[in-house]
Amino acid sequence: TKRSDVSNSEYAKFVSQEVPxxxxxxxxxxxxxxxxxxxxxxxxxxxxxxxxxxxxxxxxxxxxxxxxxxxxxxxxxxxxxxxxxxxxxxxxxxxxxxxxxxxxxxxxxxxxxxxxxxxxxxxxxxxxxxxxxxxxxxxxxxxxxxxxxxxxxxxxxxxxxxxxxxxxxxxxxxxxxxxxxxxxxxxxxxxxxxxxxxxxxxxxxxxxxxxxxxxxxxxxxxxxxxxxxxxxxxxxxxxxxxxxxxxxxxxxxxxxxxxxxxxxxxxxxxxxxxxxxxxxxxxxxxxxxxxxxxxxxxxxxxxxxxxxxxxxxxxxxxxxxxxxxxxxxxxxxxxxxxxxxxxxxxxxxxxxxxxxxxxxxxxxxxxxxxxxxxxxxLEKWPVPMMGKILPRHLGIIFDINLFFLQHVEKSIPSEREFLSRISIIEESSPQQVRMAYLAIVGSHRVNGVAQIHSDIIKATIFSEFVKVxxxxxxxxxxNGVTTRRWVNQCNPGLSALITETVGDESWVDDYPKAHLLESRVNDEDFRKRWWDVKQANKLRLATYIKDTCGITVNHDALFDIQVKRIHEYKRQLMNILGVIHRYNTLKKMTPEQRQDQVHRVIIFAGKSASGYYIAKLIIKFINSVADVVNNDKDIGDVLKVVFIPDYCVSAAEVIVPASDISQHISTAGTEASGTSNMKFVMNGGLILGTVDGANVEIAEEVGDDQIFMFGVLAHEVDEFRFNLRYHPDPLDANLQAVYDTIKSGVFGNPDEFNPLVECSHGPGDNYLVSVDFASYLMAQDAVDALYKDRESWITKSILCGSRMGKFTSDRSITDYAENIWNIEPSAVDA
Ligand code: 9GP
The missing domain is CATH 3.40.50.2000 (Glycogen Phosphorylase B;)
Incomplete structure (x- = not known):
């Protein structure tokens, strides 16, 4: 109509104006x-x-x-x-x-x-x-x-x-x-x-x-x-x-x-x-x-x-x-x-x-x-529940399954057992709908989120589907992360150094350009500024800790950070047991010897699922240990332990740029990828990690010798679990000493924490804490030794920070676009 023609053309004029x-x-x-x-x-x-x-x-x-x-x-x-x-x-x-x-x-x-x-x-x-x-x-x-x-x-x-x-x-x-x-x-x-x-x-x-x-x-x-x-x-x-x-x-x-x-x-x-x-x-x-x-x-x-x-x-x-x-x-x-x-x-x-x-x-x-x-x-829904809430969908899922199993029977002569293993319907009581299987059958591509994880799912939980x-x-x-938020926004000091090195801000959406930082690794002035940026970020975090926890920490100490969901497989428990070992060791030293040690602030943050008993107990345990360590006059500034409450994205923006070392210490084969490991390294933090998730690819990019790796490998895990159950080795002396300290009651009622002792050794140690403990402590010693050598530390930090170009979410999205979605980019102005 006439009216809409007029308003359309007026509107076209209006929207074509640039906003001042x-x-x-x-x-x-x-x-x-x-x-x-x-x-x-x-x-x-x-x-x-x-x-x-x-x-x-x-x-x-x-x-x-x-x-x-x-x-x-x-x-x-x-x-x-x-x-x-x-x-x-x-x-x-x-x-x-x-x-x-x-x-x-x-x-x-x-x-x-x-x-x-x-x-x-x-x-x-x-x-x-x-x-x-x-x-x-x-x-x-x-x-x-x-x-x-x-x-x-x-x-x-x-x-x-x-x-x-x-x-x-x-x-x-x-x-x-x-x-x-x-x-x-x-x-x-x-x-x-x-x-x-x-x-x-x-x-x-x-x-x-x-x-x-x-x-x-x-x-x-x-x-x-x-x-x-x-x-x-x-x-x-x-x-x-x-x-x-x-x-x-x-x-x-x-x-x-x-x-x-x-x-x-x-x-x-x-x-x-x-x-x-x-x-x-x-x-x-x-x-x-x-x-x-x-x-x-x-x-x-x-x-x-x-x-x-x-x-x-x-x-x-x-x-x-x-x-x-x-x-x-x-x-x-x-x-x-x-x-x-x-x-x-x-x-x-x-x-x-x-x-x-x-x-x-x-x-x-x-x-x-x-x-x-x-x-x-691997979500599952009881068939009766789905039948009640979504009756038509249940019927459709049964039909999808029927046609799928018929197809399998025709294409690979299969035994009943095989069919029941890959069936979307699990024959339990009650029957369950296996949602991951429905997702595989109904999709043209299935992907994991780091190379080791993608290999593992093909070899284990989805191996039967690879056959089909x-x-x-x-x-x-x-996986990847956006460097717009995780470098440019959260770390203005580092961003200024990258911009100066690259010559402009183009690195913000073309992060691989940050590799140019490497060319300045021997430039004295640059090295000093690199160190100063980290110190300023640590000071900012120290202020945040004071404001949120009331604890004073010295920003000259080594900041050792583990922030993520609290879960047994992520092994915050191993970290805090390591803290107790450090505390025991310091207590045995003379005051002079103590002062000679690398001073550390060990920082935890993360939420536990509300119904996850052991994870919640780990939080309580960390706080109980922190209370004792932080108030021990013998220890003073040499060791502080902090649990920052209510971990969230904006807290991470303050925490991530301030790490000297961050811990990614899941039992090998359990952490699919991890993404905070990427953020920490981009911000010049080194990592202490297991051979798991994206740690593996980070090590490939930055160089094996730049990263502190320890622990058993994914393919060895089952055997270690079996041995723990049936032929356990004698307990490591350091771990035994840690348990003795817990049992002495210094951290509070030992009975309360006994479940943590039980799930970190022997048959209850599903995540191999006791198996990896000795190598974990050795890796921690290597961290201390390197931190004493400030120049080598700075070199590693710059090399790591400059070699992370692969881990942007822009690269991940381009991979999805090319290999899964078959989609081309197009800019509004183009
Ligand atoms: O545990 C994985 C973590 O390793 C990965 O980095 C992240 C993003 O891919 O997904 C996590 N998985 C879940 O939160 C639940 O499947």
């Missing part, structure tokens, strides 16, 4: 948001208001770019990658966005004009902690890289109201409190009420010959699930990414009649039932209700996502046969695997497609990433 980037215009737009969005003027503007006012102007700029990016990709019919992840550990966005837009200096001046220091405003932002650990942070790095590398990629996830949990340490114990991160306005998301889909649960399946598949899903409970978009700023390009998170719409579930009758819980019951679906990440699932909630969360997530993907595909007007040419769907671990059954259901039940045509589309579109060999990754599908279906994509 000068300080005065920025200040004016901040004033405008302060006045008209927040009803504030400069005299009553508090720090939180200033943060919001500024953040909203950044958001305006990001939205403009998001709109341009979307239009660009639609206009060229670009294939889109849909990264489905139950976790996105985004952290803070403010600083990252200013850097990405290239406007940090301008915003700093604007905040000064408002009477605030930009650094203080940065601290006003709450972390978006929608993830547990490595897997969620990886997803956040990946959306950053998809945007920065100009791929048409979106993340899809859930909008948890309470994120994970806030960890408090009370009397040394972890106590979980809700993380109310949404209490303040969130400038980085915008609600899209117009983008909503119906998601169904329960009900029954009716045979209806009139439909093409012959089935309909009846009497289901329906929820409206709505989108919230979070633009992802990208550095060095005008492309902007997006994370689309889902939450239920609850208002129309309010029952006014019951309310008027005085039945308030009844009136709001359905609202609450819908709302709690996205209260928290991974509700505790040790009881049935928790399990059901988790299954519903997963389905709500995949159903809304798949419907959205289909909706966008239909807008292209292309035939279904081209679906996989326009859509790639990556499953981040098994949690979104129901998406396979959901797409198949929609195609056969709602789009009247034949089973085979639908399955062809499904398997060409999906790919699956495995992130661990531990049993928790051949080896080519199983590939490796080694």
């Amino acid at each position: 980037r000068d300080e005065v215009s920025i200040l004016n737009s901040v004033f405008s948001h302060l006045a008209y969005t927040f009803h504030k003027n400069p005299s009553n503007t508090e720090a939180m208001d200033a943060y919001n006012g500024i953040a909203f102007t950044i958001r305006d700029r990001l939205l403009k770019r998001l709109e341009d990016t979307d239009s660009h990709f639609i206009s060229i019919n670009a294939k889109r990658i849909n990264y489905m992840s139950m976790e996105f550990l985004i952290g803070r966005t403010f600083d990252n966005a200013m850097l990405a837009l290239g406007l940090r200096k301008e915003y700093s001046a604007v905040s000064n004009t408002l009477g605030f220091n930009l650094e203080d405003l940065i601290d006003e932002e709450r972390d978006a902690a929608l993830g547990n650990g490595g897997l969620g942070r990886l997803a956040a790095c990946f959306v950053d890289s998809m945007a920065c590398c100009n791929y048409n990629g979106w993340g899809y996830g859930l909008r948890y109201r309470y994120g994970m949990f806030q960890q408090q340490i009370i009397n040394g114990y972890q106590v979980e409190a809700p993380d109310c991160w949404m209490d303040n306005p969130n400038p980085w998301e915008f609600p899209r009420p117009e983008i909503s889909y119906k998601v169904k649960f329960y009900g029954n399946i009716a045979k209806t010959p009139s439909t093409s598949s012959g089935y309909t899903w009846e009497n289901a409970v329906e929820y409206d699930v709505m989108a919230f978009d979070t633009p992802v700023p990208a550095f060095g390009t005008k492309n902007v990414g997006n994370i689309r998170l889902w939450s239920c719409k609850t208002n129309d579930l309010f029952d006014l009649n019951r309310f008027n009758a005085g039945d308030y819980p009844g009136a709001t019951g359905n609202m609450v039932a819908a709302d709690i679906l996205t209260y928290v990440l991974y509700p505790n699932d040790n009881q049935n209700a928790g399990k059901e909630l988790r299954l519903k969360q997963e389905y709500m997530f995949v159903s809304a996502t798949i419907q959205d993907i289909i909706h966008r595909f239909k807008l292209t007007g292309k035939p279904w046969s081209e679906f996989h040419e326009l859509v790639a769907i990556q499953l981040n671990d098994t949690h979104p695997t129901l998406g396979i059954a959901e797409l198949q259901r929609i195609l056969v039940d709602e789009e009247a497609m034949s089973w085979d045509a639908a399955w062809d589309i499904v398997t060409k579109s999906f790919a699956f990433t495995n992130h661990t060999i531990l049993p928790e990754a 599908f051949g080896s080519d279906k199983f590939v490796n994509v080694t």
